[in-house]
Amino acid sequence: MVMADFRLVEINNLSKAFDGNVILDNISLDVKKGENLVVFGQSGTGKSVLLKCIIGLITPDQGDVSINGQLTKGLNIDELNTIRKKMGFLFQSAALYDSMSVRENLEFPLSRHTNLSSKQREEKVRETLRMVSLEKSIDKMPSELSGGMRKRIGLARSIITDPELMLYDEPTTGLDPITTKEISELILNLQRKLNMTSIIVTHDIVCAKIIADRAIFLKEGKIAYEGSIEELTNTTDIFLEKFFSTEIIKD
Amino acid sequence: MELPKLITKRKPTAGEKVYNFFTDISRLSLFTFRALKYVFIPPYEIAQIRKHMDELGVKTFPIVSITGFVIGLVLALQSQPVLQRFGATDFLPATVALSVIRELGPVITALIFAGRVSSGIGAELGSMRVTEQIDALEVSAINPFNYLVVTRVIATTMILPVLTIYVNFIALIGGYFAVIITDNMSFQYYQNAIISSLEFADLVPGIAKTFFFGFIVGIVGCYKGYTAEGGTEGVGKASTTSVVMASLLILLFDTLAVKISLWLWPTLG
Ligand SMILES: Nc1ncnc2c1ncn2[C@@H]1O[C@H](COP(=O)(O)OP(=O)(O)OP(=O)(O)O)[C@@H](O)[C@H]1O
Ligand SMILES: [Mg+2]
Numbered sequence: 001m002v003m004a005d006f007r008l009v010e011i012n013n014l015s016k017a018f019d020g021n022v023i024l025d026n027i028s029l030d031v032k033k034g035e036n037l038v039v040f041g042q043s044g045t046g047k048s049v050l051l052k053c054i055i056g057l058i059t060p061d062q063g064d065v066s067i068n069g070q071l072t073k074g075l076n077i078d079e080l081n082t083i084r085k086k087m088g089f090l091f092q093s094a095a096l097y098d099s100m101s102v103r104e105n106l107e108f109p110l111s112r113h114t115n116l117s118s119k120q121r122e123e124k125v126r127e128t129l130r131m132v133s134l135e136k137s138i139d140k141m142p143s144e145l146s147g148g149m150r151k152r153i154g155l156a157r158s159i160i161t162d163p164e165l166m167l168y169d170e171p172t173t174g175l176d177p178i179t180t181k182e183i184s185e186l187i188l189n190l191q192r193k194l195n196m197t198s199i200i201v202t203h204d205i206v207c208a209k210i211i212a213d214r215a216i217f218l219k220e221g222k223i224a225y226e227g228s229i230e231e232l233t234n235t236t237d238i239f240l241e242k243f244f245s246t247e248i249i250k251d
Numbered sequence: 252m253e254l255p256k257l258i259t260k261r262k263p264t265a266g267e268k269v270y271n272f273f274t275d276i277s278r279l280s281l282f283t284f285r286a287l288k289y290v291f292i293p294p295y296e297i298a299q300i301r302k303h304m305d306e307l308g309v310k311t312f313p314i315v316s317i318t319g320f321v322i323g324l325v326l327a328l329q330s331q332p333v334l335q336r337f338g339a340t341d342f343l344p345a346t347v348a349l350s351v352i353r354e355l356g357p358v359i360t361a362l363i364f365a366g367r368v369s370s371g372i373g374a375e376l377g378s379m380r381v382t383e384q385i386d387a388l389e390v391s392a393i394n395p396f397n398y399l400v401v402t403r404v405i406a407t408t409m410i411l412p413v414l415t416i417y418v419n420f421i422a423l424i425g426g427y428f429a430v431i432i433t434d435n436m437s438f439q440y441y442q443n444a445i446i447s448s449l450e451f452a453d454l455v456p457g458i459a460k461t462f463f464f465g466f467i468v469g470i471v472g473c474y475k476g477y478t479a480e481g482g483t484e485g486v487g488k489a490s491t492t493s494v495v496m497a498s499l500l501i502l503l504f505d506t507l508a509v510k511i512s513l514w515l516w517p518t519l520g
Contacts, residue, residue, distance in 0.1 A: 057386050081392035089390040095383040109391050 008033040008165055008197045009054065014063035015221075016049055023049050025221030026063070031199060033164075036191055038208045038229070039201045040243070041218030047201040048092055050218070051167045054199070055089050056080055067165065085113055088163035092170050092201075094154030096142040102129070102153055103138050109161050128156045131186055133179075148175045152183065159190060166190070168200040172207045184210035205233070205244060217243075275496070282474045289394075289401050296402045303406035311367050311414060315360055319418035322355055323347060323425025331433060340434065344441050345448030347426040352449065356419040357457050358505055361464035364411055365497040369472035370490045372403055376476025377489035385477070400477060404469035411465030412458055419457075456512035463508070464501050471497040 009031040016024040023046040031037050041047050052058040054065055056072050064073045067083050075083070097105050106125045110116055116124065129135045132152040142150060155171055171187065172180040184207040190196045191211075202208055208215060208229055215232050217225040217240065225232055225240060233244050263271065327347050334340050376399060379385050388395040423445060430436045475493035479485040 052386075055390050057389060077394060081394075084390055084392040087390070089387075091383050091387060093383050095387040097384055097387070098378070098382070112391070112393055 006033045007031065008035075008068060009199070010066040010069075011054070012063050012065075014050075014053060014060050014065065016046070016053060016058065016060050022221050024053070024060070027221075027223060028063075029216065029223065031197060033197050034191065034195045036187070036198045036200060036211045036213045038212040038215040039199060039218060040203070040208070040215060040232070041201075042243070045218045046221060047218055048169055051089070051169055051199065051201060055084065055087060055167060085161070086164045088158035088161065088166040090151075090155050090158045090166070090168045090171055092173075094150040096145075096150055096154055096157070098142050100142075101138075102134075102140050102142070102145075105142070105153065106157050106160055109157065113161060124160060128160045129153075131159075132156045133182065148179065151175065152179075155183065155186075162194055162196075164197060166196055166198040168198060168202075170201055170203070172202060172204045177206065180204060180207055181210070183207070187211050205229075278478070279471065279474050279496075282477070283470050285396065286400055286404055286470060286473070289396050290405070292397070294394075294397060296398055299398065299402040300405050300409075303403055304410050307368060307406055307410045308414075310371070311364060314367060315363055315414055315418050316421055318359060318363055319356070319421035320425040320428075322359060322418075323351060323422030323427075324429045325425075326350055326355065326422070327426040327429030328432075331429070341444070343430060343434075344426070344436075344444035348423060348445040348448060349453060351422045351426070352419050352453055353457050354505075354509075356422055357415050357461050357464065358501070360415045360418045361411060361461060361468070361501045361505075362498055364407075364414065364465070365468045365471075365501060366494055368407060369468050369475075369493040369497040372407075372469065372472030373475040373479075373493035374486055374490040376400075376473060377479035377486040378483075380477060380479045381482055381485055400473045403473055404466060407469030407472075408462055408465040411468065412461040415458060415461045450518075452512075452516040452518065456508065456516070460505065460508040463504050467500045467504065468497050471500065 007030045009029075011027060011029040014024055014027045014029075015022070027050070039047050039050065049058060053060050054067075056065075064071055066072065067087070070083065072080065072083065096102075097108065100108065103122075103125055106128060107121050110121045110124060114121075126135060126138070129138055132155055134149060134152055134156070137145060137149060137153070142153070145153065151171070151174060155168070159166060166187075168187070172183050175183060187198060187200065187207075188211050191198065198211070200207075200211060212229045215227065215229055216223045217232065219225075219239075225235075225237070232240060235241060327343060330343060330346050331340065334343055334346065376385070379399070385395045385399070388398060427436075427438060427441050430441060472493045475489040475496070479489040481488075
């Protein structure tokens, strides 16, 4: 994958604490345009918090985030929304709108931010649902979906506007191995076709192997390791070996 | 700007409860200013407002209909013997009409509305908050405050006066039913007696205050739901505390409104 040297996301000295517990401790990180960056880390280390700081759902205590060269700090809501329209965010919990059907969930960002006709929107909705193999669920309500289905609908909703930057919070958690592979390949395809830049939080080594250009490992609020997937998994570091060992058995 | 809430693991003492109550009120005030500001900032979300008004109307119509009828009925039944004692049964229609239109109709409708609607909004927005749906709106570049809060507050503010007028009307009909059980009064007479006893100054304050009541119901439900935290437990809490808070504020504002209307129209007294 050819990447421009342009840094789409720049994170500088980011820190965040909740009630005195330091979660992110002086993190600096760049993501290049067109790059897939995988974020590993044990449960509760602050991976979700990091993604939320990037999109501005959580305000960092210190440090700043730039998207496309623009600092997100101190922007008013309209300026922030201009940036967010070019971003997609898959919540760990999927966060589907309970009061809307699958179709309405997917249509919502389209009808709010594009000038597509209702026929074009319907087409786009179906096309995106096909990508996550859930075209049949178009008329279902979120409460009628399984956990893995919700996740995939959430994913479809976040990519439907063809964002430049996607933030995925555990896109394959709760999916079977076959669907995991499908979703991973979908993420890879988006990168290839649309030159989409992605930050993917995952515990899933299968998924990471398919999509990652680079990976980081968060530990105790810091980026403890950084490198390619091969470098991280073939390490002699005791901690990393332990973390990946259970996964590697499958390999 | 915001006062910190005292968070204690043990049961809060009476003093802490009072402190927490006032921080709650101060936060509600800030929330209200924010809502008032966003009312004038586009996008205006007209479709959402209409949807909420429809829903609110459908949701509360049966209960307020029954209540309205019973208020009028009971009020007339209760007043009859008293008036009879003074030989003033002719004043029955006026007594019922004035009590209903000035006070009972607006306040009871508002309290029922608070019970039904504040709790509903509190639960709805509360569950959207704890399941990250509000965050999802935000990352989709949709202002959740405009989309969720302002639309609901406008809807409750607009719909409560309409409901109140309807309840008043039903209550007067209820009153007539009480009359024909015991007395022989023609509907014509009942109607004329009511119309001639009412003045403009009786009608206006009763309806005017319902705009405020409607606003209270909407803003309190939204505030509690929007700021809910702590999973499903938080949702339940948002729902119940919003009814308590909205009802208290309605009664407080009603007292104020009565004072103000007596000051504006001294003849009412
Ligand atoms: N809004 C919040 N208020 C207080 N603490 C929070 C908040 N959000 C997260 N935390 C805390 O921050 C820490 C990191 O949470 P986070 O959700 O980022 O973990 P994670 O790395 O995504 O874990 P997982 O893999 O289980 O999803 C946790 O200890 C959590 O308790
Ligand atoms: Mg997480």
